[in-house]
Amino acid sequence: MANWITTGRLALLFIVIWLTYVGPVPVIEACMVLIVVVFASDGIDGWVARKRNETSTFGAVYDIIGDRIVECSLWIAFSDMGLVPVWVPLLVVTRGFIVDGIRSISYSHGMTAFGSSNMMRSAFTTWLTAGRFMRGFYGWAKAAGFVFLTGLAGERRLDTDGTALGTLYSWSVVHWIGWFLVWAAVALTVIRALPVVYDSFGFLREHEERKPAL
Numbered sequence: 727m728a729n730w731i732t733t734g735r736l737a738l739l740f741i742v743i744w745l746t747y748v749g750p751v752p753v754i755e756a757c758m759v760l761i762v763v764v765f766a767s768d769g770i771d772g773w774v775a776r777k778r779n780e781t782s783t784f785g786a787v788y789d790i791i792g793d794r795i796v797e798c799s800l801w802i803a804f805s806d807m808g809l810v811p812v813w814v815p816l817l818v819v820t821r822g823f824i825v826d827g828i829r830s831i832s833y834s835h836g837m838t839a840f841g842s843s844n845m846m847r848s849a850f851t852t853w854l855t856a857g858r859f860m861r862g863f864y865g866w867a868k869a870a871g872f873v874f875l876t877g878l879a880g881e882r883r884l885d886t887d888g889t890a891l892g893t894l895y896s897w898s899v900v901h902w903i904g905w906f907l908v909w910a911a912v913a914l915t916v917i918r919a920l921p922v923v924y925d926s927f928g929f930l931r932e933h934e935e936r937k938p939a940l
Contacts, residue, residue: 732792735767739796743803746879751889754880758873764796765869794822797868804875809882814912821919828922855918864918868911874904 742760745753768789801815854860877891886892894900 729788731767731770732788735764736792736795738767739764739799742876743799746803746876747807749880751880751884751886751891754877754884755889755891757880758876761873761876762869765865765872768793768796768865790826794826798822800872800875804872804879807879809875809878810908817912818915821915825919825922855921860918864911864914867907867914871904871908871911874900874907878904 738760742757742764745757749757798815798819801810801818804810805812805815877895880886880891881895886895
């Protein structure tokens with residue numbers, strides 16, 4: 727069931743991206759809500775897996791794959807729409823490959839990306855990369871930033887005079903808060919990756935030293 731939720735989440739994501747390109751104002755407004763649904767369902771699949779006792783290594787990895795697809799697809803789409811520079815999706819994709827590559831090694835040693843058995847080596851780096859607060863803040867900063875960009879895409883493409891979307895985006899505070907969240911999400915993408923890379927050196931060195939001599 728949990729894996730089906732992740733699959734449905736990805737299907738909804740691609741529908742939302744398509745509608746953001748072609749939909750009229752009411753559809754764009756609906757897409758802004760559906761972006762929240764896409765991100766909220768990330769927590770639902772894990773809860774369902776635990777509730778139904780369906781947790782598995784595949785499910786955990788599939789969930790992370792789903793997160794990467796959601797994040798990268800949205801950054802790429804908004805870059806294609808001219809809302810963010812192309813270096814943003816390039817940075818996000820590169821960061822994803824590096825972090826997931828490192829974590830794949832830790833998985834082979836029985837560790838997980840999050841939880842008590844993660845590969846972080848200090849309380850601070852654990853809090854920054856695996857702590858529930860930082861994961862939640864990062865996730866919802868991205869979600870809110872993507873909601874803002876979805877509405878902005880519609881506001882720039884369509885005639886929004888007299889609509890709720892046009893009224894919302896006529897307020898300068900919406901743009902200030904929206905762009906703050908967008909760039910905060912970009913910054914946290916890098917900031918939360920650096921401890922993973924740094925701590926991986928000690929982790930990999932320890933496991934190399936434990937290998938039996940040939």
